[in-house]
């Protein structure tokens with residue numbers, strides 16, 4: 001990899017910590033809604049403040065993340081899943097800096113406890129309590145954002161069904177510093193396939209985002225406690241591509257390890273994503289047939305899915 005880094009940039013910073021800002025219909029809600037829409041139109045993502053998750057909780061979450069990666073490889077590899085990219089991922093020759101583990105249905109107490117018991121056979125109640133609280137609170141922010149998006153397009157009558165058929169996976173990632181003078185690949189460029197992704201990281205930067213003109217910017221958080229909210233392919237499909245998912249990657253430099261946590265909302269097994277009729281008109285012809293997310297994800301991980309410029313269009317485009 002080259003030794004050059006791309007320019008740093010700030011994203012729009014939206015404040016979900018204001019009282020009432022997560023209460024539908026409040027003046028704070030109404031003022032944030034167009035800002036969410038505008039930021040997503042421009043960048044496909046934004047930075048969010050959300051002090052429902054306190055600094056103490058964020059500190060505990062990052063310590064818990066470090067605790068996971070300190071475990072021996074055999075322990076981490078016990079985190080298995082029949083779904084691709086849901087269990088332990090690591091030891092990939094092309095991505096030597098990267099390792100991650102996921103908890104599927106991370107807002108469900110038993111699922112978090114099962115994950116903890118898999119990693120620590122003697123249990124780790126502290127970990128479970130911290131992580132469950134984090135996933136639960138952050139999933140509330142995710143729902144607020146999705147609801148604001150739906151209202152901004154006048155499709156709020158479909159939102160309850162959309163919200164009620166959602167699961168959340170929480171992924172813990174570690175990227176080692178390359179320990180050279182070069183910038184090295186942590187994670188290859190991609191868009192996420194789910195609905196909405198919310199990321200939080202430690203103090204080591206590395207996330208890069210592709211702007212509309214195709215250039216790359218390095219994300220630099222405005223405050224250590226903020227989150228990046230990003231829309232992903234399945235949500236853009238639901239919106240008939242009125243918003244676009246952002247292409248992103250992780251590039252690492254220096255000696256320090258970067259830790260990140262991603263909360264990914266995705267449609268529950270068996271649920272179908274169908275573009276609401278309000279999103280279709282002469283100017284915006286229907287782009288996707290109704291699709292099942294699980295089937296789409298299986299296709300995405302096939303050779304044809306990986307080779308397609310847009311896996312979603314290849315899978316269910318009109």
Ligand SMILES: O=C(O)CCC(=O)C(=O)O
Pocket residue numbers: 171173187192199201207248249250260261262
């Ligand atoms: O670590 C990050 O900030 C990004 C992770 C990511 O893009 C992913 O897991 O899909």
Ligand SMILES: [Fe+2]
Pocket residue numbers: 190191192248
């Ligand atoms: Fe991603």
